[in-house]
Amino acid sequence: MPKFFRTLIAGLITLTLIGAVSASFALTGKKAKSVPTLKVTVEDESGFSKLQVSSNTNLSYSFKKSGNSLTISFKAPSGLKLDKKPFSSQLVKSVELAKSPNGYSLIIKTGAEDFTFSHSARKNPFELIVNLKLKGEKSSPPESSFSTAEKPAGQPAQTQAAAATEASAKGIGSKNQVKTIVIDPGHGGIETGAKGSFGTLEKDITLSISKKLKDDIERGLKYRVVMTREDDVVVPLDKRAAIANNNKADLFISIHANGSRRLRASGSETYFLSLNATDEEARRLAYFENNSGELKNEVSTNDFDDLKLILWDMAQAAYLKQSSQLAEIVQNELNELLNTKNRGVKQAPFKVLTGVACPAILVEVAFITNPEEEKMLQSDEFQTKVAEAIYQGLNKFLQLYEKQ
Amino acid sequence: MKTKKKKIRLFLILLSVLIIVVLIFFFGSRKEKIKHVVKPSGTSSAVKPTKTVQMKKVTLFFLSEDDNLLHPEEREIQASSSVNDEAKELVEELIKGSKTGLLGPIPENTRVRQVFITSDGTAYVDLSRNLLGANYYGSSGEMAVVYSIVNSLAYNFKSVKKVSLLVEGNERETLGGHIDLSQPFVPDYSLVAR
Numbered sequence: 001m002p003k004f005f006r007t008l009i010a011g012l013i014t015l016t017l018i019g020a021v022s023a024s025f026a027l028t029g030k031k032a033k034s035v036p037t038l039k040v041t042v043e044d045e046s047g048f049s050k051l052q053v054s055s056n057t058n059l060s061y062s063f064k065k066s067g068n069s070l071t072i073s074f075k076a077p078s079g080l081k082l083d084k085k086p087f088s089s090q091l092v093k094s095v096e097l098a099k100s101p102n103g104y105s106l107i108i109k110t111g112a113e114d115f116t117f118s119h120s121a122r123k124n125p126f127e128l129i130v131n132l133k134l135k136g137e138k139s140s141p142p143e144s145s146f147s148t149a150e151k152p153a154g155q156p157a158q159t160q161a162a163a164a165t166e167a168s169a170k171g172i173g174s175k176n177q178v179k180t181i182v183i184d185p186g187h188g189g190i191e192t193g194a195k196g197s198f199g200t201l202e203k204d205i206t207l208s209i210s211k212k213l214k215d216d217i218e219r220g221l222k223y224r225v226v227m228t229r230e231d232d233v234v235v236p237l238d239k240r241a242a243i244a245n246n247n248k249a250d251l252f253i254s255i256h257a258n259g260s261r262r263l264r265a266s267g268s269e270t271y272f273l274s275l276n277a278t279d280e281e282a283r284r285l286a287y288f289e290n291n292s293g294e295l296k297n298e299v300s301t302n303d304f305d306d307l308k309l310i311l312w313d314m315a316q317a318a319y320l321k322q323s324s325q326l327a328e329i330v331q332n333e334l335n336e337l338l339n340t341k342n343r344g345v346k347q348a349p350f351k352v353l354t355g356v357a358c359p360a361i362l363v364e365v366a367f368i369t370n371p372e373e374e375k376m377l378q379s380d381e382f383q384t385k386v387a388e389a390i391y392q393g394l395n396k397f398l399q400l401y402e403k404q
Numbered sequence: 405m406k407t408k409k410k411k412i413r414l415f416l417i418l419l420s421v422l423i424i425v426v427l428i429f430f431f432g433s434r435k436e437k438i439k440h441v442v443k444p445s446g447t448s449s450a451v452k453p454t455k456t457v458q459m460k461k462v463t464l465f466f467l468s469e470d471d472n473l474l475h476p477e478e479r480e481i482q483a484s485s486s487v488n489d490e491a492k493e494l495v496e497e498l499i500k501g502s503k504t505g506l507l508g509p510i511p512e513n514t515r516v517r518q519v520f521i522t523s524d525g526t527a528y529v530d531l532s533r534n535l536l537g538a539n540y541y542g543s544s545g546e547m548a549v550v551y552s553i554v555n556s557l558a559y560n561f562k563s564v565k566k567v568s569l570l571v572e573g574n575e576r577e578t579l580g581g582h583i584d585l586s587q588p589f590v591p592d593y594s595l596v597a598r
Contacts, residue, residue: 187581194542194580202542237577256582259542261507262469271543343472348547351577351584362543369540 035079038106040095042087048133049091051108055126068113070132072106080104091115091132108132180224181217181394182244184254184352185210189234194259196374202257203232205377209365210255212387221395223250241355245315251326251394252360254352257368257377266370267341270331271362272323273316273354274347315357322359329400330361330393337389338382340366340373359397363390458483460490462560464498465552465596466506472544473597474552475506487563492519495529498556509548511538517573519557525565526588527557533572541580550583551595558591566590 036057043050053072064071074080082097094109112134119130186206187193193202207229214225226247228240235243244252258265316323327345335342343364353360365386366373376382460483465474481493495516501508515532522528538545554567566588569576576585 191581194545195539237581256543258544259540260467260544261509261540261548262467262472264469265472265544348543348582349584349587350543350582351586352581354584364543367544368542369545 035081036076037081037083038074038097040082040084040106042085042089042092042095044089044091048131049089051092051095051130051132053106053128053130058123058126061121061128063117063119065117068110068115070108070110070115070117070130072108072128072130073100073103074106075103077103082106091134178224179222179250180226180247181221181251181253182226182228182247182249183210183213183217184228184240184244184252186254186256186352188229188232191234194257194368196368196377197263197371198374198378200368200374200378202259202368205257205365205368205383206255207232209383209386212384213253213255213390216387216391217394220391221398237351238355240352241315244360245355245357249356249358251397252353252356252358253330253390253394254350254360254362255390256362256364257366258364259369260367261369263370265367266373267343268331268334268338268366269343269346269364270327270334271346271348271350271353271364272327272360273320274349275314275317275320315355316353316360319357319359323353323361325400326359326393326397327361329397330363330390333389333393333396334363334365334386337385337392338366340376462494462497463556464494464502465555465559466498466502467509467548467552468506468597471597474548474555474595475597477502477504477506479503487561488518488520491521491527491529491557491561491564492516494556494560495519495531495553498552509545509552511535521561521563525563527561527564527567528570529553529557529567530570530573535571536576536579538580541582543582546579546583547595549579550585550589551592554589555591555593555596559593 036055036059039052039054041052043052059074059076061075062073064073080097080103082095084095091110091112092108093111094107096107096109098105098107108130110132114135115132116135117130117132119128121128185203187201187203188207189203191203193206195201210227211230214227217223217225226243226249228243229235240254241252258269324345324347331342331345334340350362353362363386366377368374368377459480462479462481463476464479466477468475479497481490481497484490484493499508499510499512499514499516501512511534514534517530517532519527519529535549541549550569553569557564557567568588569585578585
């Protein structure tokens, strides 16, 4: 039956054609979907304007300054979209996206010609922060320690690795500057944290204790206190670390109340960060922890780009030893002053601690999910005691370091 | 002529079925948000699918009201030629909870969307959004969720070296503001009661 075979072959050909067409459909559909979007926000901070550019894909970029505008060129073969929030800034007048021969340009127009800028970047997710300020403005942007101002256009970013070494070299005992303790009241806003069976919310307890701790420190120590939040608002976890780093924090204390499915779980514990990574990054980080003093000599320039990213994400890795000491001392004070069960010092991969570039701990005061401890956590007396214990711990730790 | 018409009709039916299959192949898979290239690792524990259902003994880790540790509980799951399927069933059993009075740390209404194990030994466990926002998600509550899953999978499947948790196909920062989920976890048997 040759006719039958002929129809069969014709059928197969049509089938392949349909398959190919639908395949190409699927592919083009995917391509069209993956046009990266640049999210741009502009905020005025004291003395400078902060421009934040983020995107779901990593982009390579270069800077060019001319007159009163700054142009950031992006290589974007698959197109680029702009999503900017409305802003009002003293320095930044407008932000526009334009097509350029090699990709796209983000053109930032400012109100003056004599401005300088510095920037920092991270990948996954891609985020570029550019600080612009007028020349002669006194207060400098926080990232000024690794400012790339006045560098020729197209130079890759100076690295955060350099900043991190600087930070670790700074140490705790250095004099002649106001030292800062950052208190981080856990959760906030719709992120309530754990809930007790009487309806107590972790976010309220943490804020209340943090405020008491702030008062204690300001009364007893010559330290400036910065809170990551003063009200019942959402603050993203990476922003909390950024607040600490931008304020050049010397110590970072995150306050939490614990929760467990076990109603009987009880007690106080103090955490410092554990590096949860098993892969190559972790090994390199461990290397850093042990050799941070010789960082500049040991690292070949080829490795530099990768390393800066790792350090930005895991700034805390360089401070684990000091953090563990701080945790020990604070936990001892909690044991002395509170009648709670001692759960000891522990390590866990806390998101909020990873990016903090100074000794940092997270205190789990007591279990909000344990009805007895929930009542205790609500009481003003207990909260005052907790703040006092943490304050004593900080004080002892600082005395130890100032002697050295 | 009649037989020819019949054959053409039969052929057209077959053709439309094939087209539908092709369309499902190309468009159906696009719903999945997971971007990792997956290569199911080994079918070493392959059991020939026979009509009698083969069972496999596994050990699950639950919490106990008595201490802060994870406690093993034996369970039988349906053996499969695919490790991914067995791993999925194991996590489903874990969510169903203990049969011996232990406490399951994962919210019971959580669904397992998918479990797949890559050739480098990372098990991606993709769970529904019900996983998030439990009342008891303090640090300890989150640690219990993570390590009951990580330890149970790594303990029972040799091919699993580390575990990454996804929610609705995407990476999550944390479950409730504490433990960082962006890196895969290696098992930690120091959390298990002896």
